Amino acid sequence: MQEMEETNQNTTLAMKFTVQKDKLSDAVNRVMKAISTRTTIPILTGIKITAGLDGITLTGSNSDISIKSFIPLEENGSENVEIDKAGSIVLPSRLFSELVRKLPDEQILIEADSRLIAKITSGKAEFSLNGLDPDEYPNLPVINEKDVVSIRKDLLKDLIRQTIYAVSDSETRPVLTGVKWTIKDGRLDCVATDSHRLAQRSVSIESVNETEVFNIVIPGTSLNELSKILDDDDEKNIDLVITANQVLFKTRNMQFYSRLLDGNYPDTSRLIPSDSKTTMTLSTKDLYHSIERASLLAKEERNNVVKLRADGEQVEISSQSAELGRVFETLNTEKFEGETLHISFSAKFMMDALSKIDAQNVRIFFTGPMRPFIIRPIGDEGILMLILPIRTF
Amino acid sequence: MQEMEETNQNTTLAMKFTVQKDKLSDAVNRVMKAISTRTTIPILTGIKITAGLDGITLTGSNSDISIKSFIPLEENGSENVEIDKAGSIVLPSRLFSELVRKLPDEQILIEADSRLIAKITSGKAEFSLNGLDPDEYPNLPVINEKDVVSIRKDLLKDLIRQTIYAVSDSETRPVLTGVKWTIKDGRLDCVATDSHRLAQRSVSIESVNETEVFNIVIPGTSLNELSKILDDDDEKNIDLVITANQVLFKTRNMQFYSRLLDGNYPDTSRLIPSDSKTTMTLSTKDLYHSIERASLLAKEERNNVVKLRADGEQVEISSQSAELGRVFETLNTEKFEGETLHISFSAKFMMDALSKIDAQNVRIFFTGPMRPFIIRPIGDEGILMLILPIRTF
Numbered sequence: 046m047q048e049m050e051e052t053n054q055n056t057t058l059a060m061k062f063t064v065q066k067d068k069l070s071d072a073v074n075r076v077m078k079a080i081s082t083r084t085t086i087p088i089l090t091g092i093k094i095t096a097g098l099d100g101i102t103l104t105g106s107n108s109d110i111s112i113k114s115f116i117p118l119e120e121n122g123s124e125n126v127e128i129d130k131a132g133s134i135v136l137p138s139r140l141f142s143e144l145v146r147k148l149p150d151e152q153i154l155i156e157a158d159s160r161l162i163a164k165i166t167s168g169k170a171e172f173s174l175n176g177l178d179p180d181e182y183p184n185l186p187v188i189n190e191k192d193v194v195s196i197r198k199d200l201l202k203d204l205i206r207q208t209i210y211a212v213s214d215s216e217t218r219p220v221l222t223g224v225k226w227t228i229k230d231g232r233l234d235c236v237a238t239d240s241h242r243l244a245q246r247s248v249s250i251e252s253v254n255e256t257e258v259f260n261i262v263i264p265g266t267s268l269n270e271l272s273k274i275l276d277d278d279d280e281k282n283i284d285l286v287i288t289a290n291q292v293l294f295k296t297r298n299m300q301f302y303s304r305l306l307d308g309n310y311p312d313t314s315r316l317i318p319s320d321s322k323t324t325m326t327l328s329t330k331d332l333y334h335s336i337e338r339a340s341l342l343a344k345e346e347r348n349n350v351v352k353l354r355a356d357g358e359q360v361e362i363s364s365q366s367a368e369l370g371r372v373f374e375t376l377n378t379e380k381f382e383g384e385t386l387h388i389s390f391s392a393k394f395m396m397d398a399l400s401k402i403d404a405q406n407v408r409i410f411f412t413g414p415m416r417p418f419i420i421r422p423i424g425d426e427g428i429l430m431l432i433l434p435i436r437t438f
Numbered sequence: 439m440q441e442m443e444e445t446n447q448n449t450t451l452a453m454k455f456t457v458q459k460d461k462l463s464d465a466v467n468r469v470m471k472a473i474s475t476r477t478t479i480p481i482l483t484g485i486k487i488t489a490g491l492d493g494i495t496l497t498g499s500n501s502d503i504s505i506k507s508f509i510p511l512e513e514n515g516s517e518n519v520e521i522d523k524a525g526s527i528v529l530p531s532r533l534f535s536e537l538v539r540k541l542p543d544e545q546i547l548i549e550a551d552s553r554l555i556a557k558i559t560s561g562k563a564e565f566s567l568n569g570l571d572p573d574e575y576p577n578l579p580v581i582n583e584k585d586v587v588s589i590r591k592d593l594l595k596d597l598i599r600q601t602i603y604a605v606s607d608s609e610t611r612p613v614l615t616g617v618k619w620t621i622k623d624g625r626l627d628c629v630a631t632d633s634h635r636l637a638q639r640s641v642s643i644e645s646v647n648e649t650e651v652f653n654i655v656i657p658g659t660s661l662n663e664l665s666k667i668l669d670d671d672d673e674k675n676i677d678l679v680i681t682a683n684q685v686l687f688k689t690r691n692m693q694f695y696s697r698l699l700d701g702n703y704p705d706t707s708r709l710i711p712s713d714s715k716t717t718m719t720l721s722t723k724d725l726y727h728s729i730e731r732a733s734l735l736a737k738e739e740r741n742n743v744v745k746l747r748a749d750g751e752q753v754e755i756s757s758q759s760a761e762l763g764r765v766f767e768t769l770n771t772e773k774f775e776g777e778t779l780h781i782s783f784s785a786k787f788m789m790d791a792l793s794k795i796d797a798q799n800v801r802i803f804f805t806g807p808m809r810p811f812i813i814r815p816i817g818d819e820g821i822l823m824l825i826l827p828i829r830t831f
């Protein structure tokens with residue numbers, strides 16, 4: 046204590062506030078999701094802390110995505126923050142987040158001085174941390190909030206989950222690592238493909254500006270991180286603002302920025318067959334578990350390929366591994382129309398698709414053993430999943 | 439199905455039984471704890487399945503430890519197993535354990551034929567797996583069950599937890615990677631040391647043979663695995679049988695074998711100081727959390743060293759990192775006797791020791807800044823922990 050006061054005589058106070066530990070801890074956890082320890086820009090390993098007159102803002106960024114979390118002075122009648130001096134500092138993120146969680150008292154006093162040293166006091170524990178210059182922290186893009194689209198958070202979460210799994214993980218065509226979003230005529234269409242499979246979902250949304258058309262490609266990794274923080278507050282909706290190269294998702298106390306991907310997204314509509322030679326309805330869960338069992342052997346081989354043979358009411362799922370053995374299983378179809386079918390496909394792709402479907406039954410449309418086939422949940426016409434088969438016969 | 443029956447015509451049935459899925463799954467999970475995927479002995483990647491007249495025995499082994507799990511025909515009035523033909527086979531462990539978990543029906547039919555092919559049928563799923571020859575599976579040691587010691591499982595679990603953390607993880611003195619157990623005069627003494635710290639606990643036990651003295655060193659890794667399976671059944675006690683180079687722990691349906699370590703375990707009694715110059719009583723939890731906070735900075739440095747300064751009723755805990763900053767905290771002692779003290783030690787060693795203590799308060803006995811100090815929980819005289827300090831002053 047004594048030592049601290051001495052050094053303070055030669056410096057000026059740059060920031061000072063008291064905050065509730067649980068509020069700070071929540072906000073830190075949120076912005077940590079944007080921070081990468083592998084960044085090549087040293088200041089981005091830190092959390093930027095800004096004390097303003099209305100509350101505390103924390104910022105984390107990895108240049109692709111940035112997250113801001115705001116702690117207002119008061120909320121629901123209880124006091125979160127008391128500001129003694131507005132200011133800002135950047136503190137090492139990993140250490141700061143661990144430290145906040147482990148402080149002994151429910152109140153935390155944070156001070157920063159002109160030498161960029163932060164003093165963090167809680168109960169009888171007193172930390173003195175070397176900070177970084179907040180002026181060196183990159184500015185977040187200023188986004189014109191004219192064209193705002195509002196979307197239900199639970200719907201957004203489903204949209205992400207049901208499309209993101211089909212993005213490409215290869216950088217050979219970078220635009221395919223993102224999900225294409227089209228906003229037009231009160232509808233949001235999302236589509237993802239890695240050129241071996243495709244997932245799309247279309248939902249109706251409320252847009253302030255009904256005449257404008259937006260076409261953007263959001264990186265899959267950004268949507269993945271966004272999805273993780275959607276449950277963090279109890280607001281039902283999230284606002285979406287789009288610019289030429291950034292998208293911003295925001296609720297009252299949280300802002301999530303992502304860069305957009307450049308490049309022309311391929312026209313996927315021509316991939317989707319419009320006719321069907323064999324159509325069958327199956328229990329989503331039974332089919333999933335049957336493929337999962339077949340995959341136990343198939344995954345030991347290079348391709349993880351399972352075979353499906355459909356002949357009227359019975360569907361046979363099988364696979365084999367030269368070394369381990371083979372598996373064979375029959376499923377009853379709920380409904381079957383069209384020709385007898387032999388087809389092979391990736392067990393992983395099928396399981397990925399089926400696991401995103403909440404409906405009890407799926408309808409699968411085949412147009413032959415070497416043509417892409419379509420999976421649609423019964424009861425939601427907005428969802429379509431497509432898989433390219435693998436030649437084995 | 440058809441295909442199976444055809445091949446069966448050229449072979450003879452080697453084993454056939456039906457088992458409840460949950461019972462088989464539990465038994466498989468238990469023996470999997472002994473199986474290493476990195477073994478150099480191919481047959482040890484498998485699970486040995488033996489159908490006898492009284493039930494099914496599964497065996498897993500990594501040569502250091504072996505686990506047998508028995509499923510009796512009947513238990514608590516419900517039927518577990520029906521044996522059609524006694525016999526045995528070895529099946530690939532990882533595949534078999536995943537498969538059992540994912541089978542569709544509550545009943546599983548397992549058959550093996552003379553070609554070592556196993557057929558596993560459950561509901562409409564049918565697996566055919568290539569097995570290995572059970573005659574090639576190593577025999578477990580035959581242990582003479584004359585000298586049996588019985589111990590309460592919860593006590594054994596505590597004993598392991600409170601000593602195993604202090605074993606050496608270096609192979610330079612292999613005997614120190616184990617915990618030394620001494621059974622003598624109705625007492626079991628356990629001690630572990632890596633030569634920088636020591637943990638010991640002594641408990642009274644019931645032994646059939648009160649006159650015999652046992653001195654064994656059990657590998658820490660074995661005790662760690664044993665600890666994980668102790669909760670697997672609802673028996674209160676476990677039996678212990680010791681031979682020259684093996685120890686067997688057994689309950690009604692489980693047997694756990696471990697090899698013993700050779701070599702002379704050092705006499706640790708002379709390490710423990712009998713006098714004390716500074717003695718203090720502290721809250722176990724408060725001290726732990728204070729060290730944990732100091733460690734946040736200390737662990738960024740090479741040694742993870744924290745400093746303790748005791749001067750009457752106040753204890754100061756501090757640490758620093760040249761790069762990140764420093765931390766300083768005071769604790770009130772419950773009781774303090776003796777000289778003023780400055781000492782430095784590993785935060786990790788202190789946290790390891792304190793986290794094994796269930797008592798509310800600990801008494802710490804210091805005999806100077808460069809002498810080992812002793813931690814004892816207040817209320818359990820059987821437990822002693824010792825730590826060597828680090829020179830920093």
